[in-house]
Amino acid sequence: MIELGWWGVPIAVLGGAIRVSTPFLFVSLGECITEKSGRINLGLEGILVMGAMSGYGVSYASGNPWLGVIAAGIAGSLLGLLHGLLCNLPRVNDIAVGIGLMLFGTGFAFFLGKPYVQPKAPNLPAIAFGGWSDSPQIQAALQVNPLFLIGIALALAIAWALRNSRWGLVVRMVGDSSDAARAMGYRVNTVRTLATAVGGFLAGIGGSFLSLFYPGSWSEGLSSGQGLMAVALVIFARWNPVRCFYAALLFGGAGSLGPALQSVGVSSGYYLYNAAPYVLTLAIMIATCSPQRTLAGAPGELSINR
Amino acid sequence: MRFDRLGPAVEALAIPIAALAAAMLLFGVFMALLRQDPFEVYALIWKGGFASGFSWQNTLSRAAPLILTALCVALPAQTGLMVIGGEGALVLGGLCAAVVGHALAGASPLEVKIAMALAGMAAGGAWIAAAGALRQYRGVNETISSLLLTYIAIALFNHFVEGPLRDPASLNKPSTAPIGEANMLGQFPGLDVHWGLGFGFLFCIATYVLVRHTTWGFALRVVGGNPRAARLAGLPVGALVLGACFLGGAAAGLAGMVEVAAVHGSANASLMAGYGYAGILVAFIARQNPIAVLPVAILLGGISASGSMLQRRLDLPDATVLVLEGVAFLLILASETLYGRFKIFKSMVTA
Numbered sequence: 209m210i211e212l213g214w215w216g217v218p219i220a221v222l223g224g225a226i227r228v229s230t231p232f233l234f235v236s237l238g239e240c241i242t243e244k245s246g247r248i249n250l251g252l253e254g255i256l257v258m259g260a261m262s263g264y265g266v267s268y269a270s271g272n273p274w275l276g277v278i279a280a281g282i283a284g285s286l287l288g289l290l291h292g293l294l295c296n297l298p299r300v301n302d303i304a305v306g307i308g309l310m311l312f313g314t315g316f317a318f319f320l321g322k323p324y325v326q327p328k329a330p331n332l333p334a335i336a337f338g339g340w341s342d343s344p345q346i347q348a349a350l351q352v353n354p355l356f357l358i359g360i361a362l363a364l365a366i367a368w369a370l371r372n373s374r375w376g377l378v379v380r381m382v383g384d385s386s387d388a389a390r391a392m393g394y395r396v397n398t399v400r401t402l403a404t405a406v407g408g409f410l411a412g413i414g415g416s417f418l419s420l421f422y423p424g425s426w427s428e429g430l431s432s433g434q435g436l437m438a439v440a441l442v443i444f445a446r447w448n449p450v451r452c453f454y455a456a457l458l459f460g461g462a463g464s465l466g467p468a469l470q471s472v473g474v475s476s477g478y479y480l481y482n483a484a485p486y487v488l489t490l491a492i493m494i495a496t497c498s499p500q501r502t503l504a505g506a507p508g509e510l511s512i513n514r
Numbered sequence: 515m516r517f518d519r520l521g522p523a524v525e526a527l528a529i530p531i532a533a534l535a536a537a538m539l540l541f542g543v544f545m546a547l548l549r550q551d552p553f554e555v556y557a558l559i560w561k562g563g564f565a566s567g568f569s570w571q572n573t574l575s576r577a578a579p580l581i582l583t584a585l586c587v588a589l590p591a592q593t594g595l596m597v598i599g600g601e602g603a604l605v606l607g608g609l610c611a612a613v614v615g616h617a618l619a620g621a622s623p624l625e626v627k628i629a630m631a632l633a634g635m636a637a638g639g640a641w642i643a644a645a646g647a648l649r650q651y652r653g654v655n656e657t658i659s660s661l662l663l664t665y666i667a668i669a670l671f672n673h674f675v676e677g678p679l680r681d682p683a684s685l686n687k688p689s690t691a692p693i694g695e696a697n698m699l700g701q702f703p704g705l706d707v708h709w710g711l712g713f714g715f716l717f718c719i720a721t722y723v724l725v726r727h728t729t730w731g732f733a734l735r736v737v738g739g740n741p742r743a744a745r746l747a748g749l750p751v752g753a754l755v756l757g758a759c760f761l762g763g764a765a766a767g768l769a770g771m772v773e774v775a776a777v778h779g780s781a782n783a784s785l786m787a788g789y790g791y792a793g794i795l796v797a798f799i800a801r802q803n804p805i806a807v808l809p810v811a812i813l814l815g816g817i818s819a820s821g822s823m824l825q826r827r828l829d830l831p832d833a834t835v836l837v838l839e840g841v842a843f844l845l846i847l848a849s850e851t852l853y854g855r856f857k858i859f860k861s862m863v864t865a
């Protein structure tokens with residue numbers, strides 16, 4: 209075994225970023241689509257936990273983890289649909305419904321997931337990209353889950369579709385000016401509901417990654433708030449799906465910086481590294497906002513802009 | 515009550531109660547589908563939350579922090595701000611209270627308690643006022659910034675509790691040094707409910723009077739209604755927004771102090787029990803009315819308190835009450851759309 213010493217730190221951070229970032233990536237892509245349509249869904253935390261539970265349950269019952277991933281997506285899109293339909297009602301506040309959904313989703317998942325705390329469900333396989341190296345650290349860092357690669361492909365596809373496809377244009381128009389969309393004959397509420405359901409689908413898949421790959425089992429303390437952070441990630445990425453990917457890597461990497469430094473003997477400030485992404489996001493918001501102007505790139509109809 | 519206010523008041527009671535009834539029906543059907551007798555479930559929830567003196571004590575102890583964190587949403591909401599960072603103000607308030615409580619170990623218990631409450635309120639207030647200042651002077655959205663500040667607060671909390679301020683004696687559960695038995699908040703005479711509930715009630719009623727019956731509160735609501743008109747009228751909009759945010763944050767910080775000084779005895783991870791987030795829902799269901807926060811928080815506290823009863827008697831998971839709370843909250847939030855749609859409430863105005 210080769211002793212890596214200080215080189216172990218960036219390798220561990222990179223490995224951690226790849227391992228931990230997938231749920232961040234999926235929830236932020238989902239939130240990005242929802243917010244592009246002009247709504248904000250703070251309930252992704254509940255959807256994520258629900259996805260983790262249903263993915264694990266279906267994988268356990270069927271023996272096929274990929275079926276679990278799909279089930280997680282479906283469960284997530286149902287909750288997203290619920291959020292979308294409730295917010296279609298006039299005067300119903302999307303942020304409050306999001307927090308209600310967070311409570312409902314986690315509660316329902318804990319309720320239904322009680323029987324799955326003990327049994328071991330088949331997990332998703334990993335692809336080993338580190339076979340060329342003798343170093344176990346590098347091999348461990350390059351154990352990549354297929355969902356990570358799917359997430360990258362999705363980020364590129366969504367970025368392309370938002371810019372170039374018909375539905376991408378409709379979503380953006382609804383998000384930037386509901387009056388314009390209405391004048392064009394599009395049903396604003398329908399588009400937003402569907403965008404929230406699609407966002408829920410992606411967030412559910414993000415949850416299934418937690419229970420089916422890393423950490424790879426179902427428990428009530430599974431999520432560490434990745435769903436709530438999606439909102440911060442999307443702002444950090446300025447509503448751009450490709451930048452969502454970088455933001456997910458950064459948020460994931462920041463979480464593994466503390467443990468990596470601890471392994472080489474630097475243990476001070478362990479928890480402060482976890483806060484780094486939030487400080488950065490806040491700094492970006494402070495730097496780019498002014499009383500006259502909101503965040504550049506934000507959809508015009510978003511309630512947090514008004 | 516004047517007659518011209520009767521219609522809206524009845525409406526504000528009838529709609530959420532109808533939504534709650536609908537939620538109970540829905541949850542009852544869900545329970546029936548799982549082959550549980552819904553009437554037995556509700557009877558047990560009643561028994562666990564409200565039927566006996568013991569269950570009331572449990573309920574009220576849970577309601578105390580919820581009342582205070584709900585005010586952290588309801589007070590800034592008077593000026594039109596939507597702050598969701600009560601959890602951050604709560605943990606920092608708890609941390610500062612614990613530090614002050616330990617540092618003043620020699621002083622008389624009453625002084626220590628007052629100092630702890632002030633420290634908790636100052637820390638929480640400053641934290642939420644920061645979000646208000648960012649909004650007022652930089653145009654940063656306060657909903658998002660308060661959420662980010664919550665994560666920063668939790669990281670700071672973990673850093674200090676597991677690092678510089680850790681009590682070496684706390685092995686399994688990192689905590690700050692204990693504030694000492696003498697400095698703990700006691701119980702109400704004759705009741706097994708700690709004084710935190712009294713703080714909650716006092717803060718709530720004071721807020722209500724402040725918001726509804728003083729010129730300062732009127733100015734707050736003018737700012738919330740139309741900031742531009744408020745500025746034209748010469749109101750100090752910035753100071754009003756900051757003041758409302760500070761008071762709201764102080765309430766959440768006081769909740770942290772209460773949890774430390776009445777329940778845990780030191781600051782540790784148990785403080786992060788999600789009271790900050792539940793308080794958001796309480797405030798929304800109370801429709802940001804400080805006095806309505808009280809019954810809503812007590813109802814929520816009672817439902818939560820009955821969880822263990824359901825678990826013991828019917829072998830249901832302890833998350834069962836979370837499902838009921840979630841359904842109830844979603845339906846009550848959705849019922850917001852019904853206001854002003856029923857003629858019967860309007861006809862009462864002229865009655």
